[in-house]
Amino acid sequence: MEDKLQRKFDDITEWQKRYCKQDITCDEVIDIYNEWAGVGYDEMMSSEIWGCPKIVADTLEEVHGSDDEKIRLKILDIGAGSGQCGIELKKKGFQHIDGLEPAESMLAKAKEKNVYETYINTAMTDKDLDINDGIYDVVTASGVAGYFCSKAVREMTRIVKSGGTIVIISNYEQREFHGNLEGTLKSLENEHKIVLLKREVKEGYLHKQRADVMVFKVL
């Protein structure tokens, strides 16, 4: 079993090497995911090795665990990919989840699973999102926020209502590639737009890679 997982991880690492580059563009990342979706992304990134979606769902449940919240909260899963995070959130009982995903082939996989209420085919870029201020109670970013420029991090905050929650789980081992994330979150904290509720490093992000778990409240 361990050998099988290690082989899977080695295959995934080949894809990681393609997008873990300091100067990669948003379009290049999306092209990689479109290609990956067509050659067995879901089989490679199965739940026995890809633990990030479950960590997101566990983390959100720690903050919003009541039945009432699970029924009521409107969640946007950013960088929804093939829908794995949406599935984990649904398993916990969260009911209203939209998915935002730029790679059409990944989004098609999510649609096959019938996970989200609304499917938004766009990327987080340096442009305004076509989403109104404060309409979500929660946004989740499962293994995706490392791709965001500063404006994208700010947009993620803008669309969450005051009192709402942002859950970001990224790859602790690859944090040197997450150039804009940490600095922009710090600026938003200094501007009193968000406050950090929780930060921890957890096992099980992807095989032996660890998760950088961040939870913020929007002020």
Ligand SMILES: C[S@@+](CC[C@H](N)C(=O)[O-])C[C@H]1O[C@@H](n2cnc3c(N)ncnc32)[C@H](O)[C@@H]1O
């Ligand atoms: C590792 S996958 C994670 C997918 C899903 N969140 C999960 O946990 O299974 C990263 C996803 O982020 C998406 N992505 C990459 N750049 C993005 C951007 N600028 N805005 C939104 N999503 C992006 C990719 O297309 C890909 O589907």
